[in-house]
Amino acid sequence: MKLKKGDIVARLSYQCDLLFRVVELHPQYVELAGEEMRLLADAPLDDVVIVSEKERAAHEKKAKELIDNSYRLFRQDAKLMKQRGDYDVTSGYKSESNYFELRGRVLHIDGDPLYLRKCTELYNKLGVPVYGVYLHEKEMPEQIGSLLEMVQPDIVVVTGHDAYLKSKGDERDVRAYRHTKYFAECVRIARKHSWNKDELIIFAGACQSHFETLIKAGSNFASSPERVNIHALDPVYIASRISLTSFMDRVSLSDVLRNTITGEKGLGGVETKGVMRRGMPMKYD
Structure with missing residues (x-):
């Protein structure tokens, strides 16, 4: 067997449970x-x-079924939020629905260019404004400050690849994780730009990341409470839910995690407000 970069493979010792590049x-x-x-x-x-x-x-095929299910749940919730917005803005449908939405802007920094492309496609499909950047995880802390200044996002996602390495130490030791320390440093830098967790919403982490470290650093949402793998698109569903939720409302933790592919074992967070603002009147060209 002649391997080359880009080949899709599986590991025999894990019963070929996951596909790898x-x-x-x-x-x-x-x-x-x-x-x-x-x-x-x-x-x-x-x-x-x-x-x-x-x-x-x-x-x-199995992966697509999971993605389609999460997308369906997300669209259901988005439709309900839109209906509630229509009701609020029109004073119970007593006036004409003539308003616009300023949805939260996402800065998505990803350590995998292929994942970044998939994530950007999903943001666009969900109607969420996004600025995507590919950086190796080790380079992220050096670049995030200037990116925050340039993009001025409402939501920042710092993700890529990670893993817990038993040979490197105890599960509680952040040094035993491939990239958690870089994600955490990014969060700390971002918090210097905005310490308020409702003014800048942060998601940080990847598969098996040290959840507690990322939350203590200042993340609103992070992975991975049970040190399990998370799906490539999970950060998108969390960021998009916040982007489409009014700043007058709090994001339901149970609802936002329900719409992800991985769920509570891989993702968690703290109480957070939405960032979307409605305005009137709608001007048509």
Whole structure:
């Protein structure tokens, strides 16, 4: 078996449960990035097998079903929020519905260019304004300050790949995680720009990230409470829910987590207000 960068593979020792992309080749092992999950992993060469087109199609079908279900739930909630907005602005439908929405702007910083593309496509599909940037996780703390100044976002997402490495230490030790420390540093820098958790909403983390560290650093939402893998699109659903929720309302933690693919084991947060503002009148060209 001749491996090359970009091949889609699975790990025999994990019963081929997840699909990975080969990102780096070494004489004795390969570096892998999750195809759907935000996980980085190393694997011995003899533990990796190239996935056939048929097996890949089966994995992708299951993944699409999860994505479609989350999208359906999100659209249901968005429709209910729109109906409530119509009711509030028209004083119980007593006047004409003639208003516009200023939805929260997202700065999405991602450590994976393919994931960034998928996430940007979903933001656009959901009608959320986004400015996406690809940066390696180690470079994020150096760049986030200038990006915040340039973009002036309402919501910032700092994500990419992560993993807990048992060989590096105890689960409570942030040094045992590949990239949590970089995500946490980004959060601390962002909080220097805005300490108020309702003025700048922050999501930080990836697969197996040290949740407690990210929350203590100042995140509104983070991964991963149970150190499980999170789906590539989970940060988008959280950021989008906040973007589409009025600043007069608080985001229901149970509702926002329900709409993600991973759920409460992989994602958590603190009470947070929405950032969307309505205005009147609507001007037509």
